[in-house]
Amino acid sequence: MRIIPFSISAIVSIGLIIIFNTNLILPAPLGKLLSPQHGIWQNAEKTNEDFTANLSFPQLAGKVNVYFDERLVPHVFAEQENDAYFVQGYLHARFRLWQMELQTLSAAGRASEVVGDVALNHDREFRRLGMVYAAENSLKEVEKDPIIKAECDAYTAGVNTYIENLTESQLPIEYKLIGYKPEKWSNLKTALFLKYMSWDLAAHEDDFEMTNAKSFFSREDFEKLYPAVQDSVDPIIPKGTVYPKAKIDIKVAPSVDSLYFNQEPIPIKEQKPDKDNGSNNWAVSGKKTQSGYPILANDPHLGLNLPSLWYEIQISTPGFNAYGVSFPGSPGVIIGFNDSCAFGFTNAGRDVRDYYEIKFKDESRKEYWFENEWKKTDFRFEKIKIKGKPDFMDTVAYTVFGPVMFDKNFDGNKTTNHKNYAVRWKAHDPSNELKIFNMLNHAKNYADYSAAVVNLHTPGQNCVFASKSGDIALRTQGEFPAKWKGQGDFVMPGTDSSYMWQAMIAMDETPFQYNPERNFVSSANQLPADVTYPYYLGSGYTPYRGIIVNRRLNAMNNITVEDMKQLQTDNFNMFAEMALPVFLKNMKVEELNADEKKYFNILQTWNFRNDVDSKGASVFFLMWKHFEDTVWNDEFEKAPKVIKKPFESTLLEAVLKDSSFKFLDDINTNQKETLADEATAAFRKAVIELKDAEAKGKLEWGKYKDTKVQHLAKLEPFSRLHLPIGGGTHCINAAKTNHGPSWRMIVSLTPQTEAYGVYPGGQSGNPGSKYYDNFIDTWSAGKYYLIWVMNKAEEKDKRVIGKMIFSKN
């Protein structure tokens, strides 16, 4: 044996294996990743893959046949209902495991385990908000309900069956690239996923921002800047509806004027869900349609990601036959229809998250002052595991209000005033949201729908309904606290119960409409009811999409599915129609130079449509952006950093009403600026950006806006960028840069259901599958897929590309 060359060569060999098996030297374990039998090549799915399989699992009670159609939508036919949920769990895991786990890890404040300490602040904030506490409370409710418990158990078993049978080579590619493995699913994870949706849809508030604004501006200015109700509002439940007197007599805290409406600034910044999470839905009665049967439409606006939030599915059991989109992570069909009716949602957007300032006895935080005595704190110990680092321990104090989210240990990563703020969030309360989807999937009529939706507590939603029997309805559903005017708009004192939520608004007091005279119902995140509604509704509702939806629906008759498709993908900018005249009237055209005049001409001839090739839409967008900055920046530059600029509607309504609106004047100059000065100055600033955009060939709205659907880990090659789609904020087609219609659905409730749908993604979560993003171009183009509600007898239909059979043995 030749010792020296042998040793050298052996060391080199072992060294190479270590280099290619770890990321000690290379950024990724390239040997492991590129091994054709283990690594990423195994995720390169055959383009003619048919997914056919014969599977047997002892957990099943009967047989389940799954037929995949050419869009890879599974049509699940189960002999036993719970078997259908088992199979749904299995399919979600088969096609979407990585996203399901990532979303629930993130919800639980465990993202650091996967991505390292970059997520530590996110994890601490989510734990301190009490996400896991909330999920545990809702799981307790699920466990009291044998039907939902069995549904969840079956779903969890299905997910785990898939995970248990998963080999290393079959792992989703993201696990291979990041280097970790999936853990077992549980009912708690399903609850966590739903709490993640609650966070996304019902955690938005501006309490710290508004507290700061209130402390900075005079009371008179504050009311001008942050009015509670917009003038132009066309509420979900039309004006003129008569509401009975409130059942709950809410007592305003006696100290409001001294303690509440005057406070010092608070420098805390939180992680916020997108404020534009919203949606459109409507249903028109048969009196307005060509067929004589109702049509229902819904498009929820959410973050646009790959893999998509939605997974399309048909579930057919002896008890129901439902089709629609489901959440990977949760059983049932969430938005869809069955053989009798259709259902959909938009976000109610009510403020159900408030803060209370807590006074602890001492540093130990063991006791806090409440109702004239020291009360004992409960502690929850949060152990956060961090990839490649030691664990991080966080101790969260719980009070009668809820967890103390911000204190001297955690301030949302901003400077702090060392005070303690407990969060009261409606999503902490026990509730059983899965029940509403279970009941809606089974619903046969309006009574069933009504019985189903009252189970929805958080996130509050505007639930639209239409049935083949001819009914249409819409309820602004949720369990909402009955608040006195202004309650919870700012951070509240927490030393006694006078500022606490006193009661929840009774379910029969929620605004609703059932077969109204106007023959349609609609919602687009606007104010749910006008000022005659006997409870405080808060502010921050966007009025514009609602106005255009109602204007169009009012004018339409003999409606066809085609009309509904056009309406749902309409790029008309309602806000621009109301705002542009202000600029056209007040612009000092004579002072504009040739360049500026060119863009002004584009604006003058613009048709208010945010179409993909519209230049006017870009000009208007930038002009308005600079107009807001020009008007507000002088007043806000000295304001506390954590603050909120007034809504677009506030500024627009102010200048429509009063061309000498106080804030138009630039307080940094000696002369008094007018609306004409500010509009012209804003336009000039916009032109600088417009010229730059034009030089880059990005003046057309679609290119300027640059819509994309991003991979959840933000890996660019797995994302779809630069999509040619119009629309945007204030358009019914609310496609913004990375946010917009996440599922478009239209259901005509004719005896033989005619339904259409599309979402910006694909059924497979695997970037190596041709089904990963194959719906995106259809979605961008404003086109739809005809939905196939399969009948079991159609097994031999040519649309079936593969068949999975699940049986007990």
Added chain:
Amino acid sequence: MKFIISLLLIALLSFVACLYLPWWSIAIVAFIVAVLIPQSAGLSFLAGFLSLFLLWGSLSFWISNTNLHILAHKVSLLILKIDNPFLLMLATAIIGGIVAGFASLTASFLRKKKIASPVY
């Protein structure tokens, strides 16, 4: 002849080993085959290298081809920062080849005497 047999044997056994064992089992296979079929250091390395270069190169090509290279386009962009599926296959083949090559080379030094290169 020995060379061809080693090359084929390493490829075949590596394929089988990777059905059950981690990817680096290719090094063990290449080592054992080189012990059993002694060749000069240079030929041992070449047999190991070429064997896995061809196996991993052709496997990755075959898999990717049935996928119309959908994934290889994306992953090459992700890992190599260049949109080129064939470069990703080349990288795959080289990594397999170099690991197996060194394992074979190591085995060739186990023997006491130098084996003269065959004369053709």
